Amino acid sequence: HYHQLKPSSRGRPEYRTQMGFPHPWPGGWWRLRDVVEQQKTSAIAMLTAASRFRETLLRNMYLKATHSLEKGVKEAPYAFVVKPEQHDELTAYKLLKTLMDMGVEVQRSQREFTADGVTYPRGTHVVFASQPCRPYIVSLLKRTFYHVGPWSKKPDGTPLTPYDLATYTIPEFMGVRLQEVEKPFEGTFEAVPSLRFPRGDIATNAPNGWLLDVALNDGYAAVNRLLRRGIEVRRLTAPTTVGGKMYAPGSWHIVGEDARDELEKMSRRYHLVFDAAPGGGLAERPTRALKIGIYQRYFGGNTDEGWTRWLLEQYRFPYKTVMDKDVKRGKLADKYDVLIFPADAKAMITGEGVEEYYEKRWQGIMTPPKHPVEYRSGIGKDGVEKLKEFAEAGGTILCLGESSDFAIEELKVPVKNVLADVKPIDFVCPGSTLHVNVNSGNPLAWGVQDDLLIIFRSHGAFEVKPSGHNDDYGVVLSYPDKRIMESGWLQGEERLSRKAAMVEAKVGKGRVVLYGFAPQYRAQSDAAFKLFFNALVG
Structure with missing residues (x-):
């Protein structure tokens, strides 16, 4: 219908004929055939223009390069x-x-x-x-x-x-x-005609096993392969110096002569160096592969969930997809150690208030799809209770980016998102790199560089609410007082000053981890991967 056609939010305040919009769609039926014809017209027009003005295009490309x-x-x-x-x-x-x-x-x-x-x-x-x-x-x-x-x-x-x-x-x-x-x-x-990565190596004389530096992201892929093959792996809990090289807490200790063949493969595949571990007692703890589940909804899917799955596969983290029915069925602690909720709105996770969410976010430009009941997404109140039971029983729930609001409002984590009700005119940060302070003493931050930059898209910044159990809440990352932005656009810096960017909250025997950003953003934020990976290793 004509009255349903809306103007664009960028540079087109009216849905009328104008210089950059000469032929507005008048309304009516728009079928698959129209989509195909539009694509054909665009493709032929581009090829025709390239052929007709080929000399001009080639010369301009030459001039641009020069x-x-x-x-x-x-x-x-x-x-x-x-x-x-x-x-x-x-x-x-x-x-x-x-x-x-x-x-x-x-x-x-x-x-x-x-x-x-x-x-x-x-x-x-x-x-x-x-x-x-x-x-x-x-x-x-x-x-x-x-x-x-x-x-x-x-x-x-x-x-x-x-x-x-x-x-x-x-x-x-x-x-x-x-x-x-x-x-x-x-x-x-x-x-450089072709790039040669550093050569991997493994110490030949290592009666006490091997050490691997935690600073290397690829070390997680190697460790996941080793654990899958039943090889014993431990993590250092205190800094250790071997041959003048310092191994920070979280570094890997691979034990057992039977690991040698696998380590030789890993050194070649991932360009890793495995040094001989020293004798004597190392401050360390055992490591095990965790049973990982990642929540997937209907309603057209979730881009962040797809990127998260892809990243898990690249670094060899085994996982299972968890749907609404799996959450509602309960007994999650019998099947999983960790549940991942990619960045998503609370309404899209619970399935409640979806229409209101669409209206608030899209302002009438889009409406939720009218799926049959069996394909409508949402874990509902029953699912929320099952997640609480999972955490109480010792499970870990990771809430990435926007899904942190779901944890705060539905799982009742006593943390406040200070950006939740802030108007855009008072705060905006559309995809920028921000400085954070790293609490390297928290195991979730093991291996993370001190001068870390995160990709932030106005998701959340946290304050822990006062309670009688303040020691149950650990701040893993926090923003400095000022000069927070490195690149991008940040308006309203004072609202981030000294706030938490990542919080670990104890819930019963388990925990909920809130990320006010996406540590795995499009699988491009390598600097922050370890903040995610550390929660996936037992």
């Missing part, structure tokens, strides 16, 4: 240097491989060189900005401040947030340390 090359020689940034000392060296190589897969040239120094007053050793990787894809390089690697101007706000000052993120600085997502070079420099460099 200008990028010249700009990279004449103005900053001149290059991005991958610092030799990395918290997770293998993740730094993954970043370089990603860039190379996208056509970015990476070079390696053949001699020591100095850039912006810092001296780097031979073998340091450098991404020079004088490349045809310079804009792409700069947008991905340079610290970003989202442009806030007349086109990013409504007349009343309410922010018009970007469709996706306010920054795409993947080194910040992955926890890789780069140095932006602002002055020309000289050195001897060679292009």
Whole structure:
């Protein structure tokens, strides 16, 4: 119906003919045939334009590439240097491989060189900005401040947030340390034709087993494989120094001579180094594979749930999908140790108030699908009670991003989301990287770098409510007093100041972990993976 057609929220306040919208849809029937015809028309139009203006297009592409090359020689940034000392060296190589897969040239120094007053050793990787894809390089690697101007706000000052993120600085997502070079420099460099990851190794003489550094994300994939094969693995609970190398709490101790063959495979597959463990008593605790379930709803599915499953598979965490009926059936503690709730609205999890949620979020642009009763999602009140029983019996519930509100409101975790009722004009943070303080003494934060950046999308920031059981609530991550944002757009910083970003709450014999962000965001936030993985290892 014509009266159901609505204007866009960005730059199109009226559903009328205008410069960028010359042919509004008048309403009426819109069938699958119309969708196909629209796609065909668009495809043929693009091919026709490319054929008709091929010389202009090719010349403009040549000029664009030439200008990028010249700009990279004449103005900053001149290059991005991958610092030799990395918290997770293998993740730094993954970043370089990603860039190379996208056509970015990476070079390696053949001699020591100095850039912006810092001296780097031979073998340091450098991404020079004088490349045809310079804009792409700069947008991905340079610290970003989202442009806030007349086109990013409504007349009343309410922010018009970007469709996706306010920054795409993947080194910040992955926890890789780069140095932006602002002055020309000289050195001897060679292009890297194909990237060689560091070579893995295993100590030959290891009567007391082997140690593996917890800083490496890929160590979790290796440990999951070892546990599945019945090999004994323990975790250090105190720092240990071996041969001048310090192993932080959470590092892995693999025990038993029968593990050698598997470790040799893991060292080759994941480029891991297994050092000989020292003799004598190590402060450690046993590790076991946990039974993991991940909640999946109907109503068209949940993108965050799909990314979470994909990440679990990449790091070899075995899991089972848990549907509404499984939750309602109860006896969850007999089947699972951990239940994961990906980022989702409370209404979409419980199945209650879905219409109101759609109206509040989409303001009439979208309505919930009219599914048959048997395909309507929601765990209902019965499911909520079964989850409480699961936690009371010793289970762990992980609530990622928006699903933390479900835990607060339905599972009655005594924590307040200080952003729950804040208006957009007072606070906005649409996909930005933020600094957090890490409580490294909490096992959930084992292996996480101190200067951690998280990807935040206005999900939640927490305060623990006063009670007689304050020791039941641990703050794993918290925001600093000020200068919280690294890249993106943050308006209303004071509302995050000193608030918690991640809370571990004891519930009976179990616990509920609230993540006010997505530690596994699109499987791109490598720096925060361990905050998620540590909850999945017994």
